[in-house]
Each structure stands twice: as structure tokens, then as C-alpha cells.
Amino acid sequence: MATIITVTSGKGGVGKTTTSINLGAALNSFGKEVIILDANLTTPNVGLHLGAPVVPVSLNHVLSGRARVGEAIYEHESGMKIIPSSLSIKELKRLNHGKLKDVGKKLRKMADYIIYDSAAGLGEEALASLESGDELLIVTNPEIPAVTDALKTAKVIEQLGKEVKGVIVTRVRGLKTEMPIQNVRDMLELPIIGVIPEDKNVQAALISKDALVYTHPKSKASRAYRLLAARIIGNTSYKEDLSLWDRVFN
Numbered sequence: 161m162a163t164i165i166t167v168t169s170g171k172g173g174v175g176k177t178t179t180s181i182n183l184g185a186a187l188n189s190f191g192k193e194v195i196i197l198d199a200n201l202t203t204p205n206v207g208l209h210l211g212a213p214v215v216p217v218s219l220n221h222v223l224s225g226r227a228r229v230g231e232a233i234y235e236h237e238s239g240m241k242i243i244p245s246s247l248s249i250k251e252l253k254r255l256n257h258g259k260l261k262d263v264g265k266k267l268r269k270m271a272d273y274i275i276y277d278s279a280a281g282l283g284e285e286a287l288a289s290l291e292s293g294d295e296l297l298i299v300t301n302p303e304i305p306a307v308t309d310a311l312k313t314a315k316v317i318e319q320l321g322k323e324v325k326g327v328i329v330t331r332v333r334g335l336k337t338e339m340p341i342q343n344v345r346d347m348l349e350l351p352i353i354g355v356i357p358e359d360k361n362v363q364a365a366l367i368s369k370d371a372l373v374y375t376h377p378k379s380k381a382s383r384a385y386r387l388l389a390a391r392i393i394g395n396t397s398y399k400e401d402l403s404l405w406d407r408v409f410n
Contacts, residue, residue, distance in 0.1 A: 166293030170309025175330035186389035207244030211369030260326035328355030354388035
């Protein structure tokens with residue numbers, strides 16, 4: 161039965177969708193069947209990232225009872241499967257966010273991993289994604305505002321009676337002005353399971369409408385995402401050809 165991974169963040173713009181897509185692509189490269197669901201119903205981005213901004217049947221149709229979940233699954237040319245949400249403001253009306261959990265139940269028989277790309281923050285739709293997940297991952301940046309918001313998210317997850325599997329620190333540049341990774345770990349009191357370096361190729365992948373793991377497989381960020389995926393599936397023997405800088409941060 162599939163594992164539902166909810167990728168969340170307390171703050172927008174930290175790389176949550178990029179992480180959801182590239183974690184999915186990396187898991188796919190390990191032979192895992194993955195479905196990435198855009199649970200950010202207010203401002204969806206998964207379809208935009210992967211070249212499917214407008215689709216005949218979206219997650220919104222499923223949540224409103226107008227379509228079956230299988231009808232909303234689309235296969236990207238890379239082999240990844242996604243469930244996009246609608247960009248239409250009209251589709252936001254009468255949505256029952258609580259049904260995200262029901263959608264997850266139906267998807268469990270269709271893949272090894274279901275990745276919920278959650279809305280940022282701690283609103284109703286974000287909470288619905290948190291409640292739906294088996295494993296919760298928090299994405300943050302090495303800066304005080306982002307880490308503070310990540311801490312709030314961790315506290316809410318604790319109040320929901322769930323555990324955070326780990327934290328992914330993205331856009332790490334190794335600057336003296338950044339929070340050291342050890343300080344992020346100490347502040348959150350959670351394991352850091354992924355450190356993703358800043359990578360100019362992320363923008364190139366967005367233009368190509370594909371995952372960075374596929375467009376630039378040898379880039380630092382791609383290697384870091386594959387390491388993250390290996391940790392998720394428990395592949396302790398997997399190793400990457402890492403530079404010294406990568407080894408220090410991972």
C-alpha cells in the first residue's frame with residue numbers, strides 16, 4: 161500500500177513545489193511508482209511546473225464530486241504522474257478540503273508513493289494536507305523568518321498528533337549570512353534529512369517544464385534530491401559522486 165508524503169512549509173517561496181516534483185522524480189528514478197498531487201488548491205503550481213496548467217479534469221473536479229480520481233491523473237512525458245489543481249478562481253467555490261484524505265485512500269492502490277504538495281502556511285487546505293499524510297516533510301530555507309515559520313508548522317503537526325519525518329533545507333548557498341544547518345536543526349529540534357544547494361538550473365528546468373532531476377541530473381541539487389529519495393525509501397547503500405562541499409552539507 162502506498163505511503164502518502166505531505167510536503168509542507170510554514171512560509172511560501174521556500175521551494176516546496178520544486179522539492180515535491182524533484183523528490184517524486186528521484187523516487188521514480190529508483191523504480192518507485194509516484195503520483196504528485198497538487199494540494200495547493202488556492203495557488204496551484206505543479207501543473208505550471210510540468211507543462212499542464214489547464215487540464216480537462218482536475219483535483220477540483222474530484223473534490224466536488226464531478227469526476228473520479230483516476231480521471232484526474234496525467235502522465236508527464238518523463239513518466240511521472242500528477243494530479244493538477246485548477247487555476248480557475250471559480251473552481252475554488254464549494255470545495256471540501258476534508259476530502260483530500262478520501263482521495264488519498266483511493267490513490268493508495270495506484271502507486272508506491274503519493275506526494276501531496278501542500279499549500280504554504282497553516283490555513284484550512286494546508287491542515288487538510290497535513291492530516292492526510294503518513295510522512296510529513298517540512299521545507300525551509302536557512303534564514304530566520306523561514307525557520308521560525310517552520311517551527312510553527314512543526315508545533316501544529318505535533319498538536320495534530322502526528323510526527324515530522326524530517327526537514328529539508330533548500331536554497332543553501334554556504335554564505336556566512338545564512339543560518340548554519342546545525343543551528344536550523346537545534347532550533348527546530350528535528351532531523352535534517354535533506355540539504356539542497358542553490359542551483360541556477362532550477363529555473364532552466366522550470367522553462368523546460370520538467371523536473372531538475374531529469375533536465376540536469378548531474379547538478380548539485382539533483383544529486384541532493386536523489387540522496388533525499390534514497391533516505392526516504394531506506395536505501396542506506398546508495399551513494400552519489402559528491403564534492404567535498406556536498407558532503408559537508410549532506
